[in-house]
Amino acid sequence: MLGKLNKGEKCKIIDISRIDLLVRRRLLDLGITEGTEVCIKCYMPFGGPIMVESCGQCIGIRRVEAVQIEVERL
Amino acid sequence: MDIALIGNPNTGKTSLFNNLTGSYEYVGNWSGVTVEKKVGQFKNKKDKLIDLPGIYSLTPLSKDEGVVTQFLLSENVDKMINILDASQLERNLHLTIQLLEYGKPVVIGLNMMDVALKRGFQIEPNQLSNQIGIPLKPVIARTGKGCDMLAEAVTSERLPEPNARIVDYGKDIEEAILRFEKLFDNKPNQSTRWLALQMFEGNQYVIKYLENYIESEQLNQFLLEIKDAIKKSAGTSIDQFIFRKRKETINQIMTDAYIKREQIITPLSEKIDAIVTNKILGLPIFFLLMYLMFMLTFDWLGFPLSDLLDGFITGPLSQTIENLLQAAGASAFIHSLILDGIVAGVGGVLVFVPQIFILFFFISLLEDSGYMARVALVMDRLMEAVGLNGKAFIPMMIGFGCNVPGIMAARTIETPKERLLTILLTPLMSCSARLPVYALFVGAFFVQQKAFIVLSLYILGIAVALILAKLFSSTILKGETSFFVIELPPYRLPQFQALWRSTWDKGKGFVKKAGTFIFAGSVFIWLLSYIGPGGMDVALDDSYLAAIGGFIAPLFEPIGFNTWQAGASLITGFLAKEAIISTMNIIYFVPDEASLQGLLSDYFTPLAGYSFMVFILLYIPCLATVATIYKETGSKKWTAFSMVYALIAAYLLALIIYQGGKLLGFM
Ligand SMILES: Nc1nc2c(ncn2[C@@H]2O[C@H](COP(=O)(O)OP(=O)(O)OP(=O)(O)O)[C@@H](O)[C@H]2O)c(=O)[nH]1
Ligand SMILES: [Mg+2]
Numbered sequence: 187m188l189g190k191l192n193k194g195e196k197c198k199i200i201d202i203s204r205i206d207l208l209v210r211r212r213l214l215d216l217g218i219t220e221g222t223e224v225c226i227k228c229y230m231p232f233g234g235p236i237m238v239e240s241c242g243q244c245i246g247i248r249r250v251e252a253v254q255i256e257v258e259r260l
Numbered sequence: 261m262d263i264a265l266i267g268n269p270n271t272g273k274t275s276l277f278n279n280l281t282g283s284y285e286y287v288g289n290w291s292g293v294t295v296e297k298k299v300g301q302f303k304n305k306k307d308k309l310i311d312l313p314g315i316y317s318l319t320p321l322s323k324d325e326g327v328v329t330q331f332l333l334s335e336n337v338d339k340m341i342n343i344l345d346a347s348q349l350e351r352n353l354h355l356t357i358q359l360l361e362y363g364k365p366v367v368i369g370l371n372m373m374d375v376a377l378k379r380g381f382q383i384e385p386n387q388l389s390n391q392i393g394i395p396l397k398p399v400i401a402r403t404g405k406g407c408d409m410l411a412e413a414v415t416s417e418r419l420p421e422p423n424a425r426i427v428d429y430g431k432d433i434e435e436a437i438l439r440f441e442k443l444f445d446n447k448p449n450q451s452t453r454w455l456a457l458q459m460f461e462g463n464q465y466v467i468k469y470l471e472n473y474i475e476s477e478q479l480n481q482f483l484l485e486i487k488d489a490i491k492k493s494a495g496t497s498i499d500q501f502i503f504r505k506r507k508e509t510i511n512q513i514m515t516d517a518y519i520k521r522e523q524i525i526t527p528l529s530e531k532i533d534a535i536v537t538n539k540i541l542g543l544p545i546f547f548l549l550m551y552l553m554f555m556l557t558f559d560w561l562g563f564p565l566s567d568l569l570d571g572f573i574t575g576p577l578s579q580t581i582e583n584l585l586q587a588a589g590a591s592a593f594i595h596s597l598i599l600d601g602i603v604a605g606v607g608g609v610l611v612f613v614p615q616i617f618i619l620f621f622f623i624s625l626l627e628d629s630g631y632m633a634r635v636a637l638v639m640d641r642l643m644e645a646v647g648l649n650g651k652a653f654i655p656m657m658i659g660f661g662c663n664v665p666g667i668m669a670a671r672t673i674e675t676p677k678e679r680l681l682t683i684l685l686t687p688l689m690s691c692s693a694r695l696p697v698y699a700l701f702v703g704a705f706f707v708q709q710k711a712f713i714v715l716s717l718y719i720l721g722i723a724v725a726l727i728l729a730k731l732f733s734s735t736i737l738k739g740e741t742s743f744f745v746i747e748l749p750p751y752r753l754p755q756f757q758a759l760w761r762s763t764w765d766k767g768k769g770f771v772k773k774a775g776t777f778i779f780a781g782s783v784f785i786w787l788l789s790y791i792g793p794g795g796m797d798v799a800l801d802d803s804y805l806a807a808i809g810g811f812i813a814p815l816f817e818p819i820g821f822n823t824w825q826a827g828a829s830l831i832t833g834f835l836a837k838e839a840i841i842s843t844m845n846i847i848y849f850v851p852d853e854a855s856l857q858g859l860l861s862d863y864f865t866p867l868a869g870y871s872f873m874v875f876i877l878l879y880i881p882c883l884a885t886v887a888t889i890y891k892e893t894g895s896k897k898w899t900a901f902s903m904v905y906a907l908i909a910a911y912l913l914a915l916i917i918y919q920g921g922k923l924l925g926f927m
Contacts, residue, residue: 215316
């Protein structure tokens with residue numbers, strides 16, 4: 187799961203179908219979907235959002251959503 | 261000719277717009293700066309250019325995105341400029357495909373070429389243009405490079421028909437589109453292919469629009485059938501299916517246009533991010549920056565400058581005006597009107613121009629550097645705890661400058677409940693117009709701790725907003741899931757010229773208001789203080805102003821300022837917060853700020869002074885803000901609510917502070 191990886195690790199997304207429809211739409215808008223490679227940039231404290239990078243673009247998402255994204259380590 | 265500018269958020273549309281029309285609209289480095297349609301004129305004086313909010317797709321999620329879809333459905337466009345961010349081509353092309361399907365001639369402006377180069381992309385514009393089948397011009401909107409060529413291409417050339425069939429969606433969908441065309445008796449203006457595809461994707465704006473032409477039952481039936489068909493044949497939902505087909509086409513375009521990425525260079529941006537969004541340092545850094553900005557504005561730089569200006573206005577300037585009036589033989593009435601009314605009222609506000617410009621400079625710096633979106637990220641956890649999301653912090657930060665654009669900025673918040681909550685609470689942010697009031701009072705009562713006292717007011721405003729957010733979101737605005745996905749733009753070193761223009765543009769409003777609204781208000785207030793039931797030139801205490809102010813003054817007895825002067829200035833403060841200063845200057849009838857401060861201590865104790873400042877901070881959004889709240893919520897009920905809750909909160913808090921302070925033995 188994204189959200190369980192360590193800072194700096196790279197991974198490839200294999201399934202985003204479990205997350206909320208609106209969030210999924212927004213992620214699609216930002217070019218994040220099955221097959222995208224992402225890199226964990228940082229975690230905010232107290233269970234705050236996480237920042238990931240894909241294709242040179244950084245985005246922030248909440249941890250509840252991140253743990254619903256299935257990934258494989260690269 | 262009407263030419264629309266369309267593109268993903270934060271790709272430089274407004275920068276280009278400003279460049280091509282010579283206007284100055286709001287530019288900033290985060291997604292969602294432009295939230296409404298702006299019209300300008302090309303330099304050739306014939307064609308109109310229309311700047312729109314940024315969108316990722318024509319199927320909108322938030323209100324600002326909806327503006328674009330609505331625009332394409334209801335207004336006439338002759339041509340379009342599609343701005344692409346060259347460093348994010350793949351993602352941007354999804355929108356381009358939808359624009360091609362819309363069917364109007366499109367020219368592509370390939371922006372951010374400098375960024376793409378730095379990131380190691382190699383793009384051959386001609387190849388790309390050939391692959392997409394429409395003209396394409398590389399530009400750097402920030403510096404203006406290539407903009408003229410783009411303008412020429414779009415205004416003069418006869419543009420080729422766009423290839424609306426650039427994506428082949430397969431048998432099921434293509435046939436459904438053909439069947440869809442037969443459903444119409446009289447056809448709408450838009451391309452039916454585009455309408456059909458948007459409807460399949462679930463675009464609510466389009467579906468609503470189509471209901472003008474087709475029975476909604478028939479429409480639903482039709483939609484269900486095609487959704488089922490795709491589910492059966494491809495095993496996914498139709499919107500995902502469409503997305504995939506477009507992606508295939510885009511991948512093809514990218515390979516055929518030989519777009520390559522050479523060795524990837526870690527941008528400076530990521531190094532900065534490692535610090536400012538650091539797990540431990542993130543919040544402290546944010547507070548430190550806020551503190552620096554505040555101290556510079558208020559204490560270290562702004563205060564001495566304002567003092568200098570005050571010295572000039574009340575000294576040489578007033579003296580010169582007085583001499584001129586004497587030489588012209590002006591009557592006592594005119595003399596008093598100009599010096600006691602206008603100079604006192606308008607001058608009293610203009611004194612604060614340096615501080616306000618410094619504040620706006622820092623806000624512009626925050627906006628243009630790319631830090632704004634990071635603040636949203638850093639604050640999200642806290643905001644989530646009170647029923648909002650991190651994005652709500654952006655309107656609030658803008659609100660420190662002026663509440664009106666702050667409230668507008670709430671359009672980018674996707675969930676209606678969180679957006680409404682943000683609109684209601686942004687007025688609690690201490691805007692620049694409230695600053696003069698604090699300056700006056702801390703000068704009179706808290707000279708030693710002036711910065712600390714003012715800072716406490718700013719923080720109080722945020723604290724009250726957060727507490728009320730929690731309160732409202734767990735009572736009257738319950739339900740609905742919260743939502744937070746944010747794009748973090750790369751940092752950009754702000755250019756001095758852009759910064760200055762942006763500061764000037766914001767500050768201009770303040771100066772202009774002083775010259776018009778406050779000017780007229782000062783004349784009016786002075787008149788009310790000059791005449792009374794007993795005739796003209798009455799003693800101040802017998803004037804109409806005293807009667808009006810005195811009428812509501814007893815209400816303020818429990819919170820420490822039962823004087824008609826306070827009552828009168830609170831009433832004018834509803835029109836504009838700066839008017840409080842003008843009114844006080846006029847009624848206390850003193851030549852300069854220093855003596856006004858001396859006089860104030862006859863009417864207020866320090867504790868009452870603080871209570872008064874707290875009351876001013878919260879008591880009501882100003883007239884312009886109320887109008888904006890009404891426009892943005894479209895509801896009289898919520899507009900009234902925004903005023904009433906503020907009044908109650910202000911009164912309660914001032915009461916606690918004043919009575920509590922008295923109990924504790926403060927004066
Ligand atoms: N390096 C670089 N920066 C640019 C260029 N064009 C625009 N920018 C910067 O990109 C940021 C976004 O510019 P805007 O013009 O506000 O973008 P927009 O597309 O109108 O954004 P929204 O209104 O939010 O959709 C600003 O900080 C600009 O200074 C460019 O060609 N190169
Ligand atoms: Mg814009």
